[in-house]
Amino acid sequence: MPKVAFECAQKSPRGLPSKYRLILCRAVGSPLLMDPNSICRKAKRLVGKQAELCQTQPEIVSEVAKGARLGIRECQYQFKYRRWNCTSHNKYFGKILQQDIRETAFVYAITAAGVSHAVTQACSMGDLLQCGCEATRNRAPPKPLSSSSVDGAKWEWGGCGDDVEFGYEKSKQFMDAKRRRGKSDIRTLVDLHNNEAGRLLYMRTECKCHGLSSSCTLRTCWKKMPHFREVGDRLLERFNGASKVMGGNDGKTLIPVGQNIKPPDRQDLIYSDESPDFCLANRKTGSLGTRGRMCNSTAMDISGCDLLCCQRGYRQETVVFEENCLCRFHWCCVVQCKKCSIQKTLSLCH
Numbered sequence: 001m002p003k004v005a006f007e008c009a010q011k012s013p014r015g016l017p018s019k020y021r022l023i024l025c026r027a028v029g030s031p032l033l034m035d036p037n038s039i040c041r042k043a044k045r046l047v048g049k050q051a052e053l054c055q056t057q058p059e060i061v062s063e064v065a066k067g068a069r070l071g072i073r074e075c076q077y078q079f080k081y082r083r084w085n086c087t088s089h090n091k092y093f094g095k096i097l098q099q100d101i102r103e104t105a106f107v108y109a110i111t112a113a114g115v116s117h118a119v120t121q122a123c124s125m126g127d128l129l130q131c132g133c134e135a136t137r138n139r140a141p142p143k144p145l146s147s148s149s150v151d152g153a154k155w156e157w158g159g160c161g162d163d164v165e166f167g168y169e170k171s172k173q174f175m176d177a178k179r180r181r182g183k184s185d186i187r188t189l190v191d192l193h194n195n196e197a198g199r200l201l202y203m204r205t206e207c208k209c210h211g212l213s214s215s216c217t218l219r220t221c222w223k224k225m226p227h228f229r230e231v232g233d234r235l236l237e238r239f240n241g242a243s244k245v246m247g248g249n250d251g252k253t254l255i256p257v258g259q260n261i262k263p264p265d266r267q268d269l270i271y272s273d274e275s276p277d278f279c280l281a282n283r284k285t286g287s288l289g290t291r292g293r294m295c296n297s298t299a300m301d302i303s304g305c306d307l308l309c310c311q312r313g314y315r316q317e318t319v320v321f322e323e324n325c326l327c328r329f330h331w332c333c334v335v336q337c338k339k340c341s342i343q344k345t346l347s348l349c350h
Contacts, residue, residue: 060170063122064170066118067117067119067171068114068115069114070228071114072110074110074228075106075111077229077232079106081301083278083279083290083308084096084288089288091283092288094286095283095286096285096286100187100190100271101275102271102275105270106236108175108191109195109197109235109269110231110235112171112175112194113231113235114228115171116164116167117167117225120162120163120166121167123166123167131163132163133161134163134164134165134223161223161224162222162224164223171199172195175195185247185251186246186247186251186272190271190272194270197267198235200267204223208220235269238269241269242269243256243269244257244271245270245271246272254270277310278290279312290308290349293308293349294346295347295348295349297314297347313350314348315347316347317348318343319345320341320342320344321341322340323340324338325338325339
């Protein structure tokens, strides 16, 4: 891990929750902090378009920070029932990111996707002066949705399509910061590949028909980003099917490990080292262990007590807490609720 990354973890930028300080810094492999002001104060260490953006377009850097936070929140949602639950505890999270394991691949991909998503969304919302709706002048017309469509119908781009290309480019500038060559060549290739996999947002086309009696003589279409939860779901599928790779003799290529394994495509996640089991706490590997984690005693999946507790068993505790109940709306315009005591039995890993 570069020395500057440790510096990022130790700094305390104002207005930034401590659990996010290390994420963007380590994810881009350069001395960036999650706080946009701190990022640009480090501009002397940045080069090329990164430094230019800090000097001329700090509002884009702010969206980069929002996107990184979005990615980590989605990581925590997708991994909430797994032995490693994407904890953002600095001492442990940094250790995870020093390894080339599947979990690291997902963090890099979802963070790069979050940055691309946040910048693109800011464009569509009119929050950035540098971008807006997607330019459609030179784009080929969309194809009919089915063979049953009316022959001779006209198709054209319109509406306010999301400018995903702008978000893609800004994510690439910040997340693909140059890394040191030499011994880290393979590590660099792995990280850059996973960044790219995350940026390949699953765009969809939405259309609206025009014509008498819904004849659809003209269809106006535009590009739209999916909800970020959909991006997280797709990347989790890629995580489950991630490919193990090794470096080629030329130091510039990655080769899949094992026989009869197809080379990973651009959207596949890749890794080079096996993950620890994350059953017990281990600072060297970044594992917090699963002792005390809540599990589902009746589930047979990854949230079940057998798997989550690593077959150590579990205990049950009864807790009582209060929540709002019997809420009523009173004209006008107040909602009044009572407090009810709820008793719940929790299963906790030994």
